[in-house]
Amino acid sequence: MDLLRSLPIGLYLEKPLTWLHRLDPRVKLAWLMTFLVAPLLANSLWRLILSAILVVLTLTTRIPWRVWKQQLGWLSFFCFLILVLTALSPDGFSVLNQPRWPESSLLPPPTDYQYVIFERGKLLITRRSLELGIRISTLVFTLVYSTNLYLLTTAPEEITAALEELMAPLRRFNLPITEISLTLTLSLRFIPLVLEEVQNLARSIRTRAINWKRLGLKGSFQVWLLVVERLLANLLLRAEQMAIAMETRGFTSPNEHRVQWHQLRLIRWDWLALLALFPFWGLRFWLGGAP
Known part of the structure; x- marks a missing residue:
């Protein structure tokens, strides 16, 4: 997968x-x-x-x-x-209509509606x-x-x-505005990391060959609760590593360190x-x- x-x-x-x-x-x-x-x-x-x-x-x-x-x-x-x-x-x-005219078999319909x-x-x-x-x-x-x-x-x-x-x-x-745009950029770049973490956790569960029938409903819920907890921990760790990398490269404020990615011109x-x-x-x- x-x-x-x-x-x-x-x-x-x-x-x-x-x-x-x-x-x-x-x-x-x-x-x-x-x-x-x-x-x-x-x-x-x-x-x-x-x-x-x-x-x-x-x-x-x-x-x-x-x-x-x-x-x-x-x-x-x-x-x-x-x-x-x-x-x-x-x-x-669901309103029941009562016809005002005779049965349709007696009179030809005026239109094909x-x-x-x-x-x-x-x-x-x-x-x-x-x-x-x-x-x-x-x-x-x-x-x-x-x-x-x-x-x-x-x-x-x-x-x-x-x-x-x-x-x-x-x-x-x-x-x-600059902080908002930077946050949006990081959010868009963070989507593949989330998918990668979900993929790794799914593979780890599949390789362990868990017998879900023997665990039952309560046991399965506990396993998935642990998976969600591990997913949140890994995502927070990735976010912390990204923040540390930005700080070491001087991204402290938009006025001190600003990178112009694209020159927009019509x-x-x-x-x-x-x-x-x-x-x-x-x-x-x-x-x-x-x-």
Whole structure:
């Protein structure tokens, strides 16, 4: 079991260097916020279009198939499962209606509209339940995959540099912007260490061939409690070692020791990506409905 490979969500892809890698992190952050806000109060058609746009972006970047499969496979299956379960669930309309007109067999229906789309035994799919399933599944897909695609093509140092520059006006209120960005950088860099510690503990448990049936519920709970305790102790030890390493290298305050990781500069393609936000939001209000 290799968690660093089986759980690639949130990890940065260094190679190959795609066109999304070359975009300015501030531009990509603006598009990320757009994808997170655009589905709000939108209809099902627009949410399906957003999901399709994310898939097309992934195809145009020419990300390797192995990475694309890991990033998109489980998420697509999970969203499809949400769609099926929500569509088959009751839609909440339990009011009994009494027809005001004669039986439908006596009069031809005025239109071909049907509220019940599928019905077989206890399986019932209505228009409301299907629309609700599409809304929920596409919303989960858009929120998770857009964030994941941003993290996949943007280095943690670029993310923190972009956030620090965007939050620079808050320095007037004496907010520690540099300390916040440094903390965010360390947090993003600490995620692989957490996965590595979990992986090592899982391997140590598997090599001991513990008989869980003989331990019972109480014994198994005690073993997992010890594992969690060891995990927290190892993570605190890693954090302490990181703090000591920073202190020995002079990271005492942002004014005394500051490293500029990236020089942010907007080029022609960045400006084109920013200008593309205007037709995007125009389509949002035209196809997605008024907010």
